[in-house]
Amino acid sequence: MTDNIKCECGHLNHVGTVLCESCGKPLADDDGQGLLEMRYDGVARRSQKANPNVLDRIWNFFSSVKVAVYLIVITLVLASLGTILRQENTFYNPALTDMEKFYREEYGLFGQIYYSLGLSNMYESWWFRGLLLMIGTSLVICSLDRVLPLYRALSKQKIRKHLSFITRQRVALQTELDPSAGPADAWLERFAAALRARRYKVHMEDGALLAEKNRFSRWGPYINHIGLIIFLLATLLRTLLPGWSMEEDISFIEGETKAIAGTPYYLKIDKFVEEFYTEEDLHESMREKGVGMPKRFEAEATLYACLEEPCGQPGTLEELARHQIIINEPLKYDNLAIYLFYYEPTDQIVWMNLTLEERDTRKPLGQFELDMFNPAPVMQAGEYEIRVTDFFPEFIIRDGAPATKSREPRNPGVVLNIAGPGTPPEGYRYLFVPKLGIMEELEDDSYRLKAEPEGNFYLSLASVDDVRLAHYKTYLSVRSHEGMWMIWLGAAIFMIGVVMGFYWQHRRIWVRLDGQSLALGAHTNKNWMSLRREVADALTRSGMEADQKDLDNEVKRS
């Protein structure tokens, strides 16, 4: 095999060239009569190389559109399998669920097979990601393999083409010019003018013409591939680079402040409001079903920075941002965004402003504030010092002693030590469980209640404003926004590319005069009907009777 193919016009072509790059003479099937294959203008692609080495072979593999289509089809078939059963990432807390058991019990044998094949977590699997990576590689190589030779071919087109190149186009016409209608050159000028009126760029050279428009649409596919490559690269970087993607789900009870893990910030949800549609909101036809449907829910959120460790106490936090988070409007700060994704009703005490009283006389002795999520170790009520010596978020009695069922403050109980005027120096110990109405003195160091439960002190609420109740628990998700610009850039470039490629067509018309005989051929990558119409229209304007049907090469041949 020789390295190059010499055409009769003298041009040297690369191996694999279908149509001579210069005059367009068919090099492969050169005495055929059928329509020419005009893909990539018949140029040799980078992958069509004699004696390929290993690297060339890899390149050749990925440069094949056939391979690309196989990759696409494999991906779409696998992706559809992943939607048959629930994916593992849809569990709120996947780490806490025994997945194998779940799939076995919920879906039986099929579920078991599904799980063991890894289909239950396929979109995160190495092989699915590998497939996407292969598509990405194919995108890069396919594009490079074609765009450069195509660019070369289109930027140095010869105007006078080989006769068989013209007559074997899908839109073609061969006829004799009527000598009485004037010289051939004058007709060519008129035809050129008609094409210019249709916004063609016309080039002429001794009795030959090349008219071309919208060549930029040929670059559409390559531009959209660049967009896709940027997009895929961005998704890859987001999974690989630390900090480019973070996801932290936190639940808050109204009034609660919590640290956001992985960031220096604290978040407080002050209040959660749920609104329902009322009669006034809705047209009469919608009232029956619509009234009572949720209309709006919003979480009043404040983001804080920590001024000094340990954080959480008043004065240690600095407000950074405040926002009413609704489902479609997160709180945004710097590169973080905080989303509301779920809520549920609850009934909990957040804090209480308590009055310390003498039990028998109900004489107030002082006031103090008890935070039920994060009680301060020491509090002051008038002349009395109150210490929290034990805290049970969800108070229960287990084996005769107080204990906690969970770490959620659903029913908080505290052990308070009250010391001051009239108490022994070590003070009196009290068990206080506000929801159960327990305020009893304890014996010594044990948790045993005193035989006669009167005790010395009593805790009361002066007014309803002295207790803060939480009615909702909200679930928020903190996510980082790093790298999103790259996602949107990729998407935007992709859109530009597809619009360029699909909404415009590259059209070319070649004319060759040999004395009075005329050969015309035209090519487009799509919308042939309209090209035929355009050519027929230009021919008519140049003074030649022409009908669209006469231009259809295929119909004439068949």
Added chain:
Amino acid sequence: MIVQISNNALVIALTLYVLSFILFVIGVVGKKWSNRDPEAHVRRYSRTAFILACAGLASQLVFFGTRWSYTGHLPISNMFEFLSTLGMMVAIAFTVIYLIYRSPLLGMFATPVVVILIGYAAVFPWEAQPLIPALQSIWLYLHVSLAAIGEAFFAIGFAAGLMYLMRTVNFKEARWARRGVEFTVLSVLMVVGFIFIVFFFRGMGYEAQFATVETVRDEAGNELEMPSTVTYTLPPIAAPHDSEVMYMDSFLGMDKPLFETPGWMKGVNAGRKFNTVIWSVISGLILYGLLRLIARRPLGAAIQPALTDINPDDLDEISYRSIAIGFPIFTLGALIFAMIWAQAAWGRFWGWDPKEVWALIVWLFYSAYLHLRLSRGWLGAGSAWLAVIGFVIVMFTLVGVNLIIAGLHSYAGV
């Protein structure tokens, strides 16, 4: 009042589309009738048919606008609204493509797609509901309406592809191609049959009710048994799994279900959906059988003679062209705008939710179609088959995913 006007406008639109379809058929089929100039015949009928289709579109726009005004949101928030809007988008896409190519044959194939989509929409509850907080976003409008326009062009691609196949398949010799065409026609007829059967039993006021126990599993894996009732509006051929008849109207002497839905069919109302599928298949087969008896040959072969005058290359190109127009719109609406919205609402632009995955599958499928066509020269039959299959995937994504798989898009009203 306005509700009445709005709903009537949709019924009028549907009627006009049906009339348009009939005139397109007369225009195409009737040109061989005696004592007339074929070309003038086609021109006259197809012009009237196109005007009727435009009037239908105008009437549907009245429905769209009035419904928008009294509900306060674009009518795309439940299955009835979405499918009727999709039908309208197909009518718009058809108008665009018709103005480019002026092919009455396209009318003969595209108007039934519009009619079937609107008829199918009408099966779902018509009542409007206010938007839940998750849907209150400008992206709902941009995402859903643009995706629907893209899908509408795919529908035209489907219609033209099917026409291409009916025009070119050799019904005597190519057995698999003949079966494929017949199966496609049968599938369309099943949808038509389903619409008829639902309205038939709705007109009769048919109802059957079952008591059943629903097993719900919480996150921790504990099973909770909840008693529930299931109401059927079609006679129960298949009862829900593990259920008892509470009451049941008798239909043609059938006063108890024939069998129970097997237990491995999971999901909300699996029994009722399975029963609906059975009815669709039966009614589709009956319709197909009747038409086949009248035609006395495969339906594709019966339609073929009407298509002989048209150039198959033009059909091929119309199919390809509408997919090429639809593809960028679909990408923007169904994927990019969806990603922007997902990012704004949930903080992740992509989450492999079943509906997202299926939108991606549609996109990958049409990408493969375009690559095969542009780079590998898959023109004609291969391309037409893909256009047909592609739209089946589109419909599965729009309706099937919600009925069978659900996921995050389950609020779409089914």
